[in-house]
Amino acid sequence: MSLFLQIVSVSTAIEEVRNLAVRCGEESVPLIEAFHRILAQEVRADGDIPGFTRSVVDGFAVRSADTTGSSDTIPSMLTLLGRVAMGDAGHHLIQPGACIYVPTGGILPEGADAVVMIEHTEQLGEQVLVKKPVARGENVLLFNEDFFQGQPVANRGKRLSSQDIGVLAAAGCTAVPVVKKPKIGILSTGNELVPATVRPREGQVRDVNSYVIAATVRDLGCLPVFYGIVSDEKEALSRVIGKATEECDAVLISGGSSKDDRDMVAAIIAERGRVLVHGIAIAPGKPTIIGQCDRKPVIGLPGHPASAFIVLIAIVRHLIIAMTGETGSTVRTLQAVLDQNIPSSKGREDYVRVAVHDGIATPVFGKSGLLNTLVRSTGVVRVPAESEGLETGTRIEVIVW
Amino acid sequence: MSLFLQIVSVSTAIEEVRNLAVRCGEESVPLIEAFHRILAQEVRADGDIPGFTRSVVDGFAVRSADTTGSSDTIPSMLTLLGRVAMGDAGHHLIQPGACIYVPTGGILPEGADAVVMIEHTEQLGEQVLVKKPVARGENVLLFNEDFFQGQPVANRGKRLSSQDIGVLAAAGCTAVPVVKKPKIGILSTGNELVPATVRPREGQVRDVNSYVIAATVRDLGCLPVFYGIVSDEKEALSRVIGKATEECDAVLISGGSSKDDRDMVAAIIAERGRVLVHGIAIAPGKPTIIGQCDRKPVIGLPGHPASAFIVLIAIVRHLIIAMTGETGSTVRTLQAVLDQNIPSSKGREDYVRVAVHDGIATPVFGKSGLLNTLVRSTGVVRVPAESEGLETGTRIEVIVW
Numbered sequence: 081m082s083l084f085l086q087i088v089s090v091s092t093a094i095e096e097v098r099n100l101a102v103r104c105g106e107e108s109v110p111l112i113e114a115f116h117r118i119l120a121q122e123v124r125a126d127g128d129i130p131g132f133t134r135s136v137v138d139g140f141a142v143r144s145a146d147t148t149g150s151s152d153t154i155p156s157m158l159t160l161l162g163r164v165a166m167g168d169a170g171h172h173l174i175q176p177g178a179c180i181y182v183p184t185g186g187i188l189p190e191g192a193d194a195v196v197m198i199e200h201t202e203q204l205g206e207q208v209l210v211k212k213p214v215a216r217g218e219n220v221l222l223f224n225e226d227f228f229q230g231q232p233v234a235n236r237g238k239r240l241s242s243q244d245i246g247v248l249a250a251a252g253c254t255a256v257p258v259v260k261k262p263k264i265g266i267l268s269t270g271n272e273l274v275p276a277t278v279r280p281r282e283g284q285v286r287d288v289n290s291y292v293i294a295a296t297v298r299d300l301g302c303l304p305v306f307y308g309i310v311s312d313e314k315e316a317l318s319r320v321i322g323k324a325t326e327e328c329d330a331v332l333i334s335g336g337s338s339k340d341d342r343d344m345v346a347a348i349i350a351e352r353g354r355v356l357v358h359g360i361a362i363a364p365g366k367p368t369i370i371g372q373c374d375r376k377p378v379i380g381l382p383g384h385p386a387s388a389f390i391v392l393i394a395i396v397r398h399l400i401i402a403m404t405g406e407t408g409s410t411v412r413t414l415q416a417v418l419d420q421n422i423p424s425s426k427g428r429e430d431y432v433r434v435a436v437h438d439g440i441a442t443p444v445f446g447k448s449g450l451l452n453t454l455v456r457s458t459g460v461v462r463v464p465a466e467s468e469g470l471e472t473g474t475r476i477e478v479i480v481w
Numbered sequence: 482m483s484l485f486l487q488i489v490s491v492s493t494a495i496e497e498v499r500n501l502a503v504r505c506g507e508e509s510v511p512l513i514e515a516f517h518r519i520l521a522q523e524v525r526a527d528g529d530i531p532g533f534t535r536s537v538v539d540g541f542a543v544r545s546a547d548t549t550g551s552s553d554t555i556p557s558m559l560t561l562l563g564r565v566a567m568g569d570a571g572h573h574l575i576q577p578g579a580c581i582y583v584p585t586g587g588i589l590p591e592g593a594d595a596v597v598m599i600e601h602t603e604q605l606g607e608q609v610l611v612k613k614p615v616a617r618g619e620n621v622l623l624f625n626e627d628f629f630q631g632q633p634v635a636n637r638g639k640r641l642s643s644q645d646i647g648v649l650a651a652a653g654c655t656a657v658p659v660v661k662k663p664k665i666g667i668l669s670t671g672n673e674l675v676p677a678t679v680r681p682r683e684g685q686v687r688d689v690n691s692y693v694i695a696a697t698v699r700d701l702g703c704l705p706v707f708y709g710i711v712s713d714e715k716e717a718l719s720r721v722i723g724k725a726t727e728e729c730d731a732v733l734i735s736g737g738s739s740k741d742d743r744d745m746v747a748a749i750i751a752e753r754g755r756v757l758v759h760g761i762a763i764a765p766g767k768p769t770i771i772g773q774c775d776r777k778p779v780i781g782l783p784g785h786p787a788s789a790f791i792v793l794i795a796i797v798r799h800l801i802i803a804m805t806g807e808t809g810s811t812v813r814t815l816q817a818v819l820d821q822n823i824p825s826s827k828g829r830e831d832y833v834r835v836a837v838h839d840g841i842a843t844p845v846f847g848k849s850g851l852l853n854t855l856v857r858s859t860g861v862v863r864v865p866a867e868s869e870g871l872e873t874g875t876r877i878e879v880i881v882w
Contacts, residue, residue, distance in 0.1 A: 167673035183739030246693035249677040272568035292647035338584030
């Protein structure tokens, strides 16, 4: 077979990785551990929320009709029958012309249909002067007004926010069915690479990509699994790729920045499975390989850190979303106005780093081998394949790192 | 002392919590664990990056002068002296009229000052035809072009991104000095509260706030420590607050939604230390208490989940930032256009929940006791204290949950 496939569009590459994705299984975790995890099943309220009509203020539970027309000058006078204790089921009953003190959150006594805030009353012994009328339902939270029993409160595929965690607590879901974190095998190839702990000699560089990839996939909700730096020796590399595909849900191979290395990675993937894409119309990031070994997606990332990072955001992110079934995933963006022209080639999707200050985006042009352009920039602006560039003054959407 | 202090502005409340904050200590963590942590010390490059001039393409290292004027029709002809191996220090030397093959990332041989991409050459045995001129420095990454030895690569107070992790790897910083995660004690008061694992009887509700607070502070980089639900009995509550302030860096007390409960929390804080604020001009969230016990900040949050959540974002967030020393912390925002008027009272900072679809923000009005308004909304829009509201069509900045 030929390893020199045609360069494909970004959308085709995304389609390919989505097709390769195998859905992760699910597991149950304690509620507080469920924060930021992806819900594997819809959760429904196990009861009505609230389970009784409650006051939302400190005040007097009344029959609203008894307060009609009351004012500072002509207050309604109601007989105080007692007070509701917090957490108490009560069984108080309000007769016409009567009221009962209810603290915030307390149950509304039977017969009452509203609560007058304490600020609008005056207590005179056993009598309460109400100086402002209340409407039916005022200052109360009605029985099951928030959620009714059996109502879905969070959908499958949702990445759980702090508020979702609160809703699950209210719904009684304390063991949460979440999608297992995808295990992503990470390995680097290249005889020039040394671990970050080692001081590089001349001709050597530290392995940066393993760390960038691990942090990025962790941010995307995965478990990175390190397979270290593997030499360019074909059998050694093939063996490690085999081990990684066996143990993980997907494998990301970084490095192989030279054509020889890339071809070797592609050859190994082809031998152990199949190569689907070898080259994407994206800049930076063109020399990306998409393949499959042992039924697992295997992605060969470009060696330059900036290129690898763009491919993680533009392509690998979609693989992970397809594996977890996350719905409504969005990248963080901000609006800005471009202060320089960005030239671009038609037929290639360009991701140009920009630094944003006070709503003004300045392109950070620089070689994709440089790390400082990554940390100096706020994010990237995408120049679509059909565009020949962006002009000064264009309002752009910046994908924030 | 009076527990009924004056209501203070949001900015005063922020100032007060900042003053109470005690800086967290630092610890050293392995590089991959440093992701999203706050850097406790500036990190400098331990060497020049790169430590040698490298090629960024596959091609032929040349003296750029030798390629002047070369074209498809009149190529320059250079003698191929050999090839650079990856990771090899080399000691190749290029004479005028000669070239050496260099893979991407390979060291540039002495005497060369540029690399011609292989695509612009043709190899004929020992001769290489160069069909396009290169400028001095073209297709190379210069010695220390990325960072020079001793250059600061990441500043103290920075929350480390994926790219920062890569830069630290390149700089040889594999044991990273980070700020210790603040330990935040969380307890709920209220006789009506039951744990989320229990099915509430009439008059009871599940403790939602502990979970929302824990998830939110975890998102802000803290370690939540649970102290459970404490009854409204004063001595029991005082004892738990004492334990929590002893063991944690700050304590958040939730619940106490009724005035009696709030007053009791304030009284306990006053007995064990001091109350600085009892009431903030913010809606929702007014009945917030800011105090200090055992030299630790103690915040009494409102009982309604939506109110507590707003106070976490608007006030407590600033406390945590002051504790960690994080610089450049931002809330995630998006721009939208309001499709309804939002009325507001002057002198009070309003946080109004909005749902955003396609750039249009619709206010989600609702009682602050409701959880569903939190999950139905995209975020909140802040209506400043000096404003009387926002009009339809206003371009607003939404703080995204």
